[in-house]
Amino acid sequence: MSAAGVTFTRVRKAFGEAVAVKGLDLAIRPGEFVSLLGPSGCGKTTTLRMLAGLEFPTSGEIMIGDRVVNDVAPGKRDIAMVFQSYALYPHMTVGENIAYPLKKQGMAKAERATQVARIAAMLKLEALLDRKPRQLSGGQQQRVALGRALVRSPKVFLLDEPLSNLDAKLRAHMRAELIELHRTLGRTFVYVTHDQLEAMTMSDRIAVMEGGELRQFAPPREVYDRPANLFVAGFIGTPPMNTLPGGFTDGTFSHPAITARFTVTGAPARVVLGVRPEDVLIGQGPHRATVRVVEPTGHETIVMLDAGGSPLTARAPAEASLNPGDAVSFALRAEKLHLFDAESQARLDARAVTLGESE
Numbered sequence: 001m002s003a004a005g006v007t008f009t010r011v012r013k014a015f016g017e018a019v020a021v022k023g024l025d026l027a028i029r030p031g032e033f034v035s036l037l038g039p040s041g042c043g044k045t046t047t048l049r050m051l052a053g054l055e056f057p058t059s060g061e062i063m064i065g066d067r068v069v070n071d072v073a074p075g076k077r078d079i080a081m082v083f084q085s086y087a088l089y090p091h092m093t094v095g096e097n098i099a100y101p102l103k104k105q106g107m108a109k110a111e112r113a114t115q116v117a118r119i120a121a122m123l124k125l126e127a128l129l130d131r132k133p134r135q136l137s138g139g140q141q142q143r144v145a146l147g148r149a150l151v152r153s154p155k156v157f158l159l160d161e162p163l164s165n166l167d168a169k170l171r172a173h174m175r176a177e178l179i180e181l182h183r184t185l186g187r188t189f190v191y192v193t194h195d196q197l198e199a200m201t202m203s204d205r206i207a208v209m210e211g212g213e214l215r216q217f218a219p220p221r222e223v224y225d226r227p228a229n230l231f232v233a234g235f236i237g238t239p240p241m242n243t244l245p246g247g248f249t250d251g252t253f254s255h256p257a258i259t260a261r262f263t264v265t266g267a268p269a270r271v272v273l274g275v276r277p278e279d280v281l282i283g284q285g286p287h288r289a290t291v292r293v294v295e296p297t298g299h300e301t302i303v304m305l306d307a308g309g310s311p312l313t314a315r316a317p318a319e320a321s322l323n324p325g326d327a328v329s330f331a332l333r334a335e336k337l338h339l340f341d342a343e344s345q346a347r348l349d350a351r352a353v354t355l356g357e358s359e
C-alpha cells in the first residue's frame, strides 16, 4: 500500500443555516504534508471530518486516490485519524491499545505482536508497552494515540490538533517527531491546526482558511513571503505584518508618514501597504515616528511606533535603547513591501521603486 492524494471538488457543508465550508477546491498530492490552518470556526475541522467520513458534504465531491469516497464508510476509507484528545482505552495496556485496530481487522496474534513491536520501536514506546494510559505522561499518551493510528499503515493520516494538549517543550519535541515520521512513512498527512508555528514548520503546503473559504494554498515560505490577501498577511507572522491604508495615485502610495513609488499592474484608488516588523529598520531612513511601547523579549526588542497616526511594529536588536516618547527615524526594506487592493483585499503584483518621506 502506498500514499494517496486527496481531492476536494466544490465541497460545501451546511449545518442548517450555518455554512461551515463554502465550495472548497483543494488537491493534496500523494505523500504530501498539508496543514489546514485558520482561526477558530474557519471550517478546518469540518473539512477534516468530511475527509474522515464523520460528516457528509452537503454538495461536492471528495476523492482519496482515484476513488470518490462521499458514500464510503469511515472504516473503508483506508485512513487513520488522531484526535486532540487521545481517546485511549483506559483498561487496556499501551500494547493492547496499539494492537486494537489490528485485532478488529482479524489479524492473528503473532502477527499483531510483530506490528506492535515495529510501531513501539518507531515511537520509542518499548519500555511502556505494559503500562495503562493513566500511568503515562501527556506526551507518552499522545505517542500511543499516534501508534494506534500508524499501526494500520493507512494511505492518509488525518490529525486534528494532536499537539494542543501538550506543554510547549513537548510540542516542539513532537513536531520534530512528526516531521521525521512523515519522512519515514512517506504517507499523506492532513493536519488541522490553529497554530501557525506547527503549520509553518511541518507542512509541505499550508491551506489557510477563513470563514469556510480557502484563502491561500502554498508552501510555508510563499505564504509568508507572498501572502495572497490581507487576511493571510495578518494571520501569518508574529507579530503580524503591519498594514497601512493609504491613497494610490500614478503608482505612488501616500500615507501621512510614508510615501512609496511602485511599478504595478492595475490601479486601485485605495491600497494597503504591508510591511513585516523585521523589515522596519529603526534609526535610519527617511520616515519619522514616535515610540509608544518597548517590549524586550530577550533575543530582540519589539517596538511599537506611531507613524503618522498609524500603529507600526518593528523588530529591533535586543540592545536597542529606546524609550516611550522617543522620536525616531526609520526605513522600510523596499524589496520586502507588499501592496494590497483595499477593496478586494487581494495582493497586487507590485514592486517598490523608491521610498520617501511625506511632505
Ligand SMILES: Nc1ncnc2c1ncn2[C@@H]1O[C@H](COP(=O)(O)OP(=O)(O)OP(=O)(O)O)[C@@H](O)[C@H]1O
Binding pocket: 015, 018, 019, 020, 038, 039, 040, 041, 042, 043, 044, 045, 046, 047, 194
Ligand atoms: N455539528 C454542527 N452543527 C452546527 N454548526 C456546526 C457544527 N459543526 C461545526 N459547526 C459550525 O461550522 C463552523 C466551522 O466549524 P469547524 O469546527 O469546522 O471550525 P474550526 O475551524 O475547526 O474551529 P476550531 O478551531 O474552533 O475547532 C463554525 O461556525 C461552527 O460553529
